[in-house]
Amino acid sequence: MMTLVGALAHVRRAVEQVAPTDATVLVLGETGTGKELVARALHEQSRRARAAFVPVNGAALVPALVASELFGHEPGAFTGAVKRRVGRFEQAHNGTLFLDEVGDLAADVQVTLLRVLQEGVVERLGGGDPIAVNVRLVAATNRDLASEVRAGSFRADLFYRLNVFPITLPPLRERKTDIPALTAHFLAYFAQRHRRPATIIPARVLRTLDAHDWPGNVRELQNVIERAVIVSDGNELVIDPAWLAVASPIETARTWAEQEKTRISVALKAADGRIYGPGGAAQRLGLKPTTLYGKMRKHGLTRDGE
Numbered sequence: 592m593m594t595l596v597g598a599l600a601h602v603r604r605a606v607e608q609v610a611p612t613d614a615t616v617l618v619l620g621e622t623g624t625g626k627e628l629v630a631r632a633l634h635e636q637s638r639r640a641r642a643a644f645v646p647v648n649g650a651a652l653v654p655a656l657v658a659s660e661l662f663g664h665e666p667g668a669f670t671g672a673v674k675r676r677v678g679r680f681e682q683a684h685n686g687t688l689f690l691d692e693v694g695d696l697a698a699d700v701q702v703t704l705l706r707v708l709q710e711g712v713v714e715r716l717g718g719g720d721p722i723a724v725n726v727r728l729v730a731a732t733n734r735d736l737a738s739e740v741r742a743g744s745f746r747a748d749l750f751y752r753l754n755v756f757p758i759t760l761p762p763l764r765e766r767k768t769d770i771p772a773l774t775a776h777f778l779a780y781f782a783q784r785h786r787r788p789a790t791i792i793p794a795r796v797l798r799t800l801d802a803h804d805w806p807g808n809v810r811e812l813q814n815v816i817e818r819a820v821i822v823s824d825g826n827e828l829v830i831d832p833a834w835l836a837v838a839s840p841i842e843t844a845r846t847w848a849e850q851e852k853t854r855i856s857v858a859l860k861a862a863d864g865r866i867y868g869p870g871g872a873a874q875r876l877g878l879k880p881t882t883l884y885g886k887m888r889k890h891g892l893t894r895d896g897e
């Protein structure tokens with residue numbers, strides 16, 4: 592699943608240009624647009640390819656443990672820190688650290704991160720000597736970091752440090768011409784993986800896919816095609832339009848954030864508050880469960896969708 596499918600010429604070119612350097616890259620785009628895929632491509636095409644690619648999701652970590660996760664800790668650094676922990680920065684030594692959802696990091700972690708980037712050394716919580724790390728950082732966010740800087744929730748100095756080489760991934764609804772190629776790619780992949788016959792994609796299925804606005808972007812499309820591959824037993828790919836969350840005309844007048852909140856609320860209710868697994872709210876929305884939790888926090892939603 593490592594191939595970047597679609598006519599993303601500017602993204603491909605940017606990856607080729609910056610991959611061989613050690614420059615920090617900031618990958619921007621909505622959830623499911625392929626930010627992690629781009630981060631992995633940057634690593635694969637770099638001189639660091641044989642060392643580790645270490646992904647960390649800033650939104651998935653328990654806030655109190657983020658610093659220990661990233662920078663490590665010594666025994667006794669805090670209650671519960673029994674053993675020494677090597678942080679992700681140290682694990683990524685000579686390789687690439689992929690810091691996803693960097694916009695979700697708390698203020699104190701932002702300060703430490705900036706220092707690590709400036710000085711190239713980490714200090715584990717609870718003491719110990721500074722440890723030199725040689726890490727290439729690829730950060731990603733689905734937030735508008737520039738406006739978070741203006742609002743005071745993201746440090747300007749860290750933003751400038753990260754924003755050396757930004758790569759923006761457009762949402763799928765703005766590049767619908769990529770849908771046929773992506774659909775064919777996922778169809779071939781899942782047909783092989785689930786040992787299903789490779790079906791053909793009828794024109795009306797492509798029209799249905801084209802009419803949808805894909806709030807979960809490529810991940811949502813991928814999930815829909817996987818589901819279709821599993822249920823299709825003729826020689827044509829079958830898609831039930833009910834699998835796609837349809838926006839009503841009233842919805843289109845509202846802001847994107849409100850629409851997102853409504854969609855999440857509807858999915859949580861439909862899944863009876865279940866986040867994980869088949870038919871769970873995350874799968875219905877085409878989101879990773881961790882991303883869904885982040886969004887629920889952002890919109891102040893609980894599992895019952897209220």
Ligand SMILES: Nc1ncnc2c1ncn2[C@@H]1O[C@H](COP(=O)(O)OP(=O)(O)OP(=O)(O)O)[C@@H](O)[C@H]1O
Pocket residue numbers: 592593594595596597620621622623624625626627628629691733773776809810813879882
């Ligand atoms: N252009 C593409 N070609 C092929 N597969 C893609 C493409 N873009 C995304 N995908 C696939 O869609 C899924 C979601 O992509 P990815 O995890 O990289 O998104 P993301 O932007 O990092 O999402 P999030 O912000 O939720 O972490 C992955 O399985 C990825 O392989």
